[in-house]
Amino acid sequence: MSQDPYELLGLKRNATQREIQSAFRQAAKKLHPDLNPGDKKAEAKFKEISAAYELLSDEEKRGRFDRGEIDMTGAEQAPRNFYREYASASRPGDAYHNGAGFADFGDGDDIFASFFSRRSGGRRSQQYRAPGNDRHFSMEIDFLDAVNGTKTQLTLPQGSTLDVQIPPGTRDGQTLRLRGLGEPGIGGGPAGDALIDIVVRPHPIYTREGNDIRLDVPITIREAVLGGTVRVPTPSGPVNLKLPPNSNSGKVFRLTGRGVRERGGQAGDVYVTVKIVLPDAPDEALTAFAESWVAGMGQNPRRNMEG
Structure with a gap:
């Protein structure tokens, strides 16, 4: 056993009672024998840190140790069967013991409250007070x-x-x-x-980029060529988008302030990308127009892709 309780708990000699309590609590959650069944080293280490806490949590004994009046072996030791009293509990609903035979610290923090509030040396130790787990x-x-x-x-x-x-x-x-x-x-x-x-969950038409929303909106050939008003959905409700004539597929329109509005912040925008969609069924008039459209024969929209 180390002869220095501060070293056992990883503390400086000017540690506060709060720091002492926190150090013991963290170490005990790792070394408690019920969480390390059959591990003799963990059991021995748990006894050491318990003894170190017993010494340092008692201001009078801590002072005597700091002055060299007593050493580690003269300090009050934690009861040897402290953890076994909880591990062997058989009462139904015992908060410290579960059916698997080991401690459930998520529900069993009462073990620390019991440890910290026990009487020591004929007088009551300071009550341990700590926030609950998240x-x-x-x-x-x-x-x-x-x-x-x-x-x-x-x-x-x-x-x-x-x-x-x-x-x-x-x-x-x-x-x-x-x-x-x-x-x-x-x-x-x-x-x-x-x-x-x-x-x-993903949305079927919206994607989010920061506080902006993006979506594709299909338009007809007629709307693309002649322009017009298109009804566009947004997260805060539909709006009318005015298309100018000759609106190509891929053209992006911005709806200012129709995006995500965080609490107390400025709203993002909605970006609408229009996509020209042909009729589902073949249209004879449209086919005849395309075949006779002389200007369209000379158009090369992929010219910028050629090497």
Whole structure:
């Protein structure tokens, strides 16, 4: 066993009680024997860090150790059967023990509250107080709900539901934080948060680039040649787009401010790419026109692609 409790917990000698508690908690979650069944080294290390915490969490004994009045072997040791009392618990619903025979720290943080609040040397140690763990979830939402915002519900594993407000402009892969809806705190500490990873389903016609929206809009030959007004869908509702005459396929039109509007921010734009679409069925008049269109015979739209 190391003779220095600070070294065991990876602490500096001027560490605060909060830092001492945090260091022990992190080390115990890795070394606890119930999480390392049959690992004698982990069991021995757990006993060492428990003893180190017992010494450093007691201000009087810590002071005597710092002054050289006592050494590590003279400090109060953590009870040898501390972890076994929890590991062998057989009461139904025991929060520390599960059917697999090992500790579930996600639900068993009471072990640390119990450890930190035990009586030591005839007087009560300072009550350990810590925030609860965060809970992590994943949720799929529709494209337009992400763009415009919505209120929905998340079904939790145990069957209960959680109300979730999706803010306008939510992005695919974004994590929403619902404060205070995670695991309860320890020793009166605040509850953790619920962290929700958002997966946005693709949309059949819209694609998103930052706060801009892009879509292709089909137009007829007549609309392309003569121009006209075309009804165009946008995430915030349809708008009328005025096509000028001779609008080629691939021409892009910009609808300012019709894109994604994040909360408190400026809205992006919608970019419309027009695509000329021929009639589904052959049209004799159109065929006859194309055959007799002299100017069209001399047109070479692929001239810039030639080597």
